Amino acid sequence: ETGVTQTPRHLVMGMTNKKSLKCEQHLGHNAMYWYKQSAKKPLELMFVYSLEERVENNSVPSRFSPECPNSSHLFLHLHTLQPEDSALYLCASSQRGTAQNTGELFFGEGSRLTVL
């Protein structure tokens, strides 16, 4: 138990569906992240939220839409996805430290997404 909870753990959706991934952290951290892990590829940063403000969008297609309503919750809204978007989506949180540093990352278990 890392203190970061993701739901659902598994999701299968069609290309025309709209779904959302949810992440909740119970650690009092002030930064939250979405990462994507595709088969045979390194983890890729998608979005960073710090103090509920999006501070990083790593050239992610608009069919992925993040939302951070408060410092404990992070969503990833999905619509009109493609089969190549099938991957493990990992949420993480950290306590942002000094300007050029970050605290240790705490990851959720991930949401495995399959797009048919």
Place this chain on the structure above:
Amino acid sequence: KNEVEQSPQNLTAQEGEFITINCSYSVGISALHWLQQHPGGGIVSLFMLSSGKKKHGRLIATINIQEKHSSLHITASHPRDSAVYICAVSLRGTSYGKLTFGQGTILTVHP
């Protein structure tokens, strides 16, 4: 060429063996992370270091900033150590701890 390179990509060991996984990076960093990912997918942070050496139980991580190289050592390896070990770096100059990841090392420890 990736900014973070790990070797080996796959590693098989017998229980009790001493294991070393290497990580080299080509960018300026503020910190280096070693992460462990089990088959279920969840990732656990093992170490975050910016200099020297850290030890936790049977795990030891070292970093040489001048050579841009880090190693993760596992002493007296055990089958439960079987996992993917990932090296990641926090890029210097980014305020929000943007991480760049290596491709991971798949470790299998046989009893």
